[in-house]
Amino acid sequence: MSDELLTIRQMCDAFDVTPRTLRFYEARELIFPERRGQHRLYDRRDRARLTLILRGKRFGFSLEEIRQLLELYEPGGTNRTQIAATIDVGRQRLSDMEQQYAELRIAIEDLKLQLTDAEARLAAMSSDTTKG
Template identity: 40%
Template sequence: MMNMMPASESVANTADVAETYIRIGDMANLFGVTLRTLRFYEDKGLISPKREGNTRLYSRRDVSRLKLIMLGRKVGFSLREVKQIMDLYDPEGRNIKQLRTLIDKSERQMVKLEKQREAIEEAMSDLQNALDDWRSVLASRMQAQAA
């Protein structure tokens, strides 16, 4: 179970009183990643947890950003591309530039993935044909040996 702690208990800043935080271990478990991965993403500027002593505390914003990172990685975006998209976020605006960039990159990635799927399907077909041939050769050799 995740340890969500009110900010008033963890960080003295009263402006964040309504915010809740997740500790690093809980964040790692939630997303199925290692602590090292979270620290790596932090080093790359993709997430920025608050600190309380040596403890990293992740906000809802960090959770949202990690969801985007994980989705981006799953569909084949580089971390650089994910960061570029996240850096376009404008909390005061309508994020039109971010959305256009996201759509453009996603459409290009769809084309790339479709080509990969076609290549995989062709390779699977070739392998199936080879397997059929090998099984046929084996069956005829076993039949010849039995005779």
């Protein structure tokens, strides 16, 4: 079903990214597709990670920040201090995101106001004034 392996092209189509991007993320150690011969093959885990990567990017996080976060989404049980550090990173990101969430709400309301204002102004100059 969803645990089939995808080629790089299928991945690109599915996620709307370029091959270059996928190879780049791999070089930065954000995803680890297996190699069948020379070719890369992406499994469900890779897809999940890519989803998180794109999501993280959307919120303005750098690839390095995302890389650190990704450790949280894997049961990569190393040692206690390692895990604790990862958790701290996650908490920091969470805090950032909640902050951003609040700011975004304000920005949205603000923009809405300006829009209704501008729309009113536009309506006020009813269809003449076009000729300048």
